[in-house]
Structure formats: structure tokens, C-alpha cells
Amino acid sequence: MKNIFIILLNVVLFSSCGNKTEEKTATQETIETSVILSDAQYKSANIQIGKLERREISTTLLLNGKIDVPPQNMISVSTPFGGFLKSTKLLPGMRVKKGEIIASMEDQQYIQLQQDYLTAKSKLIYTENEYNRQKELNQSKASSDKVFQQTEMDYKTQRITLSALAEKLRLISINPETLNENSLSRSVNIYSSIDGFVSKVNVNIGKYVNPSDILFELINPSDIHLNLKVFEKDLDKLSIGQKLVAYNNNETDKKYPCEIILISQDLSSVRSADVHCHFEDYDKTLLPGMYMNAEVEIKQKNALAISDEAIVNHEGKDYVFIAKSNRQFDLVEIKKGGTENGFSEIATLDGKDISAAQIVIKGAYSLLMQLKNKSEE
16 A cells, blocks of 8 residues: 555656646747837837848858978989988978088999090090091092991990980089099089978988988978868859968968969869969968968858848847837847848848848847847746
8 A cells, every 4th residue: 555655656746747847848938039119118229120231242261271382392302323321411491592512422333423434435536536537448448338337336326325424424413524534523412403491301321322212302482382172062152363361270360361373173072172372472481281271252242131230149049120010029030141341141041031121220139138028027
């Protein structure tokens, strides 16, 4: 009997809690959306009525990306014939000038190459003299055509050999025109081909490097640009020559004017494309790989807009008051678009046409206070 009583008591308590929860839910779902003012309240609220109007509104498209350098401005430095790194003073971030010596290499093959060139040069003198002599003999028929042709072939072959060796010397920055037996060197210099800075140093002094090894990486910042990621839905809002401003997270107040120079036509797996922008004024503090934000103003003509004073915000949502008859005003939730010069583009959430509606453009905040007080009663 005692157990039955306990069970009945629990059922009653559960039903009571359930009723309270339902009452609470019903109370929460009851939201006042209409307010009626007396003549005195209407006068004190200083209500003014207006309509949506067509205006040119700019919306801001927010993008992000990073600073990039085109391939033609990134230089990988290597040595054509390999060798030991004799000396270098380069460090990442160090600036270099075009024509500046950035490293020195040494190897016995450099000596051998110079020796081969000078030997070939001397031999060319001999073969050239022999060719001229056999040419004169052949003209007077004192020498056979076969001997002359052989001499001619040797002379031309030697010229080719000397020319090839001269080009090899130029590859390692040795001028064949000034090379002689007194200027042989076991080391060669590596020169910077650009004005820029060092991004990577991959070797140390005394290390042997192969022709395929990259010693240093240099960057020419003259054409540094911003690479933005833009989703497919926003691509049609951008165009070549369009202006924008970029900034990084550390200095949000410092804006860098940019111009769109290229829009990729290839979409990635996440349906985004690369948009390349050129900095109007290069700043040396901008480094490749640095992440940036960007703001692009998008013009939208003939958008339906209302004064920002007509829009009220309540619990994170935007509303306007639409005037009805007999001092009645209805609260309507709206979707706010772009804002410019104190006007914002608006539209209803359900797509209802309010272009001809009488909207409260002044005194909307007073109406909202009246509505709150009415809901609390």
C-alpha cells in the first residue's frame, strides 16, 4: 500500500512539472510583434514615416590569402659543374645587389677546364696555319685534295672545340678572352643575378655540391603580389583592374592599396580560385608567405535601402516597424545587406514585397521600448 502511494505521488509531481514546462514554453513562444500608441505616446515618440528607396549601395567582400612571388622572380642558385663551397657570407633575409659576389667555389675540374681551353686555343693556331698552308698547296696542285680536306676538317673541328670550351668557361663566370697561362685559378665566383634578398641558404663552407644541388634561393621583390583565395560564388563580383585594400592581423589599421591583375579560371577541390593582386606601393616589411586579409568594395546599383535609423536590433536580429492604421505598428524581421552613407539594403526573410510599405524611419527605438514593456506586463 505504501509503495502504491509513492508511485501515485511521483506521477502527480511529474505531471505538475510537465505542465509548468509547457506553460513556460508557451510563454517563451508568445512574442509581441505589434504595438498601438496613444495620441500622446505617438507625439512624444516623434514618429516619422518613409519608404524604401533605390540607392547605389556598396557591399564589402572579405577575403584572405598570402603574399606570393611569381616564378620568374624566384631565383635558385646552383653551380653548373659542382665543387666545394669555399666562402659565402649569405644569411636568410640578407639583401643582395645584381652582380655582387655571393659565394666562391673551388675544384680541380675548374683548373682542368681552363687548361683544356688554353690547349685548344694553341692547337687552333697550329691547325689554322696548317689549313692555310695546305690550301695554297692544293691550289697549285702540290697537295692532294684528300690531304687538304682532312686539314680543313681538323681546323673546323678545333674551332668548334674551342668555342664549346669558351661557353663552359662563361658558365662559371670566367672570361675566355682574358684567360691566359698566368691567370689560371682553382676557384670561381658566383654572382647575384638580381637585386633582392636571400630567402634560403642550403649549404655550408667546405661542403661539396653537385650541379643539381641548390645553394641559395634569392627573391626579387619588385613584382611581389597578393594571392587571394576566392570562392566560386564571389568570382563574378571581381574584375581585372578592380581596387582593394589588404592588411595583416598584426596591423589591421595599416592598409595596403592593391589592384587585381589576374583571376584564375581553374577551380580547386573546394570550389575556390586564385586571384592575384599587385601592391601599388611595395613595402619591404611584406614578406613572401605572410598571411593577409583583404576588403573589396562591390557596387550594387538600385538596391532597395532604408535609413539605418529605421533599423533596430533585438537579441541579435534586425527589424523594422511597418505602420498600419490607428497608430498601429508591426515589427518585421529583415535581412540587412550592404551599408553605405547611412543607408542599408534590406529585404524580408520570406521574400515579401515591402517596397511600398510605410516604414518608421525615426522613432523606431521608442517603439521597440514600448514593445518590450508590453511583453513584460
